[in-house]
Amino acid sequence: MNCCKPDTHIIEEKMEPVHIPEEGRERTSEKMEQFIYPSIYESHLSNVLISNAEIKSRVKDISKAFQESYPLTEPLVLVCTLKGANPFFAALLEELSALSIPYIFEFLRAKSYIGTESSGDVKVMSADIPSLKGRNVIIVEDIVDTGGTLQKLLPIIHSCGPKSVEVCTLLTKRLIEGNGSISPKFTGFSVPDAFVVGYGLDYNEMYRDLRDIWILGEKGIALGGWK
Ligand code: XMP
Numbered sequence: 001m002n003c004c005k006p007d008t009h010i011i012e013e014k015m016e017p018v019h020i021p022e023e024g025r026e027r028t029s030e031k032m033e034q035f036i037y038p039s040i041y042e043s044h045l046s047n048v049l050i051s052n053a054e055i056k057s058r059v060k061d062i063s064k065a066f067q068e069s070y071p072l073t074e075p076l077v078l079v080c081t082l083k084g085a086n087p088f089f090a091a092l093l094e095e096l097s098a099l100s101i102p103y104i105f106e107f108l109r110a111k112s113y114i115g116t117e118s119s120g121d122v123k124v125m126s127a128d129i130p131s132l133k134g135r136n137v138i139i140v141e142d143i144v145d146t147g148g149t150l151q152k153l154l155p156i157i158h159s160c161g162p163k164s165v166e167v168c169t170l171l172t173k174r175l176i177e178g179n180g181s182i183s184p185k186f187t188g189f190s191v192p193d194a195f196v197v198g199y200g201l202d203y204n205e206m207y208r209d210l211r212d213i214w215i216l217g218e219k220g221i222a223l224g225g226w227k
């Protein structure tokens with residue numbers, strides 16, 4: 001469920017995600033010096049999965065893929081799913097502006113996770129978006145995990161009457177059972193099945209402020225996030 005009405009100008013190929021290995025980066029003290037984080041998080045975090053520099057470089061690749069996939073004769077409509085996608089969204093907008101790609105943007109708030117478990121009950125706020133009608137729409141997500149959030153969001157977006165709808169996600173989680181029926185056209189990285197935090201991704205509202213993406217450690221999980 002990744003598209004609706006075909007548009008002759010839109011390229012159908014999907015972006016292959018960058019594969020991040022199971023264990024993330026090796027955590028030697030020398031290598032860790034480059035990663036900065038608030039001292040109160042010391043011992044909460046396990047390995048760095050993706051550095052800020054790798055994210056920024058991938059954002060450039062994704063922006064170029066937008067440039068190649070869409071006609072630049074009309075603005076794209078980029079829909080940010082709050083809160084987690086916000087840093088990725090901001091980086092993407094900056095890069096698209098640098099490439100002179102026209103866009104407008106909207107925000108949706110979706111919430112499904114309680115702690116490290118998907119509640120299966122996705123709540124969507126501010127869903128009536130008139131600016132989507134007749135437009136090429138791209139939903140921007142932080143992570144596709146079970147696919148439940150997008151399965152709920154996509155029909156809402158389609159009901160606004162867009163010309164096309166695609167999904168752009170920074171991360172896709174490698175689940176044995178797959179990500180539901182969700183197959184994003186634009187994906188940054190494929191990550192292992194671990195709970196990841198940082199660069200907007202949270203555990204009960206904590207760790208969104210990290211520059212890099214980390215695997216949350218056992219201590220961090222036990223502490224339970226923001227209380
Ligand atoms: P689903 O399962 O609906 O998940 O595809 C989508 C939303 O749930 C959040 N999510 C996570 N947040 N670490 C996080 O910090 C994770 O590993 C994780 N997995 C899912 C996220 O908001 C995503 O948009």
Ligand code: MG
Pocket residue numbers: 081082083084085141142143
């Ligand atoms: Mg999200």
